[in-house]
Amino acid sequence: MELFNTLGRKTERFKPIKEGTVTLYTCGPTVYNYAHIGNLRTMIFFDLVRRAFEFNGYRVKHIMNITDVDDKTIKGSAEMRVSLKEFTELYTGYFFEDLEKLNVEKAGKYTKATDNIEEMQKIILKLMKEGYAYEADDGIYYNVSKFKDYGKLSGMKINGKYSRISNDEYDKENAADFALWKYWDVNDGEVFWTGKLKKGRPGWHIECSAMSLKYLGKTIDVHCGAVDLIFPHHENEIAQSEAYTKQRFVNYWVHGEHLLVNGQKMSKSQHNFYTLRDLEQQGFNPLAFRLMILDSSYRNKLDFTFESLKRYEKTLKKIDISIKALNKIEKYEEKEDNLSRMNLKEKTESLLEEFKKAVNNDLDTHTSLSHFFAVLDLIDSRVNNGRVDRKEFETLRDAVAKMNDFLGVYVNYQIPxxxxxxxxxxxxxxxxxxxxxxxxxxxxxxxxxxxxxxxxxxxxxxxxxxx
Ligand SMILES: [Zn+2]
Structure with missing residues (x-):
């Protein structure tokens, strides 16, 4: 299996640390609002990375964090006049609903930042002790100039002068010392922890370092996120983790591109900001959106329009008809025409082989979809003509089920x-x-x-x- 590694910017053959197993960390949502469809594109991308490994027979240990404390969640809960916990649980619930509708497989574990404060404090204390971090008036900061590999992921250089920044999200153009622990101020209200550090709360970047280490170990196979996390978030994760463990943090960094809407970046002020609920209200099936995402490469920007979503909705209906036709067969003809049966089997097997090649070619979902549709065409031509026999049926059924294990474009649950x-x-x-x-x-x-x-x-x- 080949993947494009952002670290080094080249396509590499995947080799796991431990034979047969993949450790996968994906940067999860900050739960302060409904996820927008750009966020959800990223979640589908994570799902495809994970399913690609499973398709290849790996057991995947998958951790996703839920960021339930940061600048935005604190502000949101204060505005709504509810506790941080109530506020973030509300949006975490909506987030899981969205994943379910998009047929995204559950991670092995979802872990909340607020459940891992102790681990974060432990890392921060050691970083201070070893001179990677220092105390300022308003908190504890990471000194980026102390980490010699700073910039190895993003290419960002530290040029003589750089500043200190307490915001979780900051300037993408310049390196800066960033907050590991922010001392309490009046805006934080009831939100603070004490423990081994002065009253305060963690910065965003330390969360992922702590949770990846705690659940997956010092060095992991794959870490994924959207491209906007390369700098500063992932660069900072590397600096924290590698200074702390003295080991390589991640072997493969895999990043998914953004979603545009009508050629523009999504934003509330441009009125082009959509959630999955908005699509559903206009009558779209969430899986049509999934299909749209699958049809393009995770490494390309994708332009969302309602016009194109309509086309995918139609395609989805066609898939549904073919799958239903396949599932409704109750009677089989036993045909004597062995030749046709052999042809079908050979053809299906070769499509499945090509499908697998596409999956393993840096998740070429567009090509893998075309092979899936070719099998559906076979179903349509055989089944709808009533020309199917039991062996043919099994060949087709197994092929689409196997392909759908990766694609997830129809819901495959065995419901009683x-x-x-x-x-x-x-x-x-x-x-x-x-x-x-x-x-x-x-x-x-x-x-x-x-x-x-x-x-x-x-x-x-x-x-x-x-x-
Ligand atoms: Zn993260």
Whole structure:
């Protein structure tokens, strides 16, 4: 499997630290708002990295952090007049809902920054002791000039003069000493920790160093994020972690590009800022958005327009029809035409082989999708003509299922018949406007561990998250 490594800027053959296992850390959301579709493109990218490893038979140990304390979450909770915990739990819940709708696999563990303060303090104390960090009036800062490899990921140079910065997100043009621990001030309200350091709270960058180390070890295989995190966030993570452990922090840095909207950077003031809820309200299936992301390379900027989303919505419906046709087969013809069966098998196997090559070519999702569609064409031509026999059916079914393990463009859960029956009954009740009964049934379904997501003209069943 080949991946483009930002560290060194070249495509490299992947070699794990431990045979058969991949340690993967992905920089998770700051939970101060609904995720916008640009954030969600990144989450789908993470999902594809992880699924690509699984497709190749690796066991993936995947950690994602939830940033539930930083400048933005504190400001947001103060504005809403709720505690930081209540505020961040609200948006964490919405975030998980979005992932579920986009068929993003659950990470092995989601870990909150506020649950790992002790580890952060431990790192900060050692960095101070060894001269990598120093105390200022308002907190503890990392001295970037002390770390000789500073800039090795981003190419950012430290030029004689540089400043000190307490904000979590800062100037992308200049290196600066950054805050590891910020002493409490009145804006922080109830948000502070004490422990081994003076009353305060962690900076954003130290969170990821601490959580990666705690859950995955000193050196990990892969660390992912969006391109805007290369500097300063990931550069700072390297400086903290490598000064602390004296070992290489990450072997492969893999970064996903941004999403534009109508050719522009997304921003609230430009009125081109969309969440998944906005797309759903316009009647789109979240998986159409996933399909759009898959159709382009994670390393290219992608321009989102509603026009193109409409095309993917149509494609998604076609996928749905083919998969349903495949699943509805109850009778098989036993044909004597062995030649046609062999041809189909050979053709399908070669498509699967090409598919795998594309996945392993730095996640060429666009090409892998085209092979998936070629198998769907085979399904359409065989199944819809009633020309399928059992062996052909199994060949096709196994191929699309295997491809979908990576693509995740249709929901592949094995849902018990009982739940399907209940859902259909609920649909019927809703259509006859018996909403109270329908809601009762929905609750019953939820009690059995499933949740229903209603879409415009379709419905999707998904398994509940077990937190
Ligand atoms: Zn991070």
């Amino acid at each position: 018949q009982e739940i399907i029956d209940m859902t259909e009954k609920r649909e019927a009740l809703r259509k006859t406007r018996k909403f109270a009964e329908a809601d009762g049934l929905r609750r019953e379904i939820e009690e059995k561990g499933y949740s229903i997501i209603d879409l415009q003209d379709n419905f999707v069943l998904v398994k509940k998250y077990n937190e």
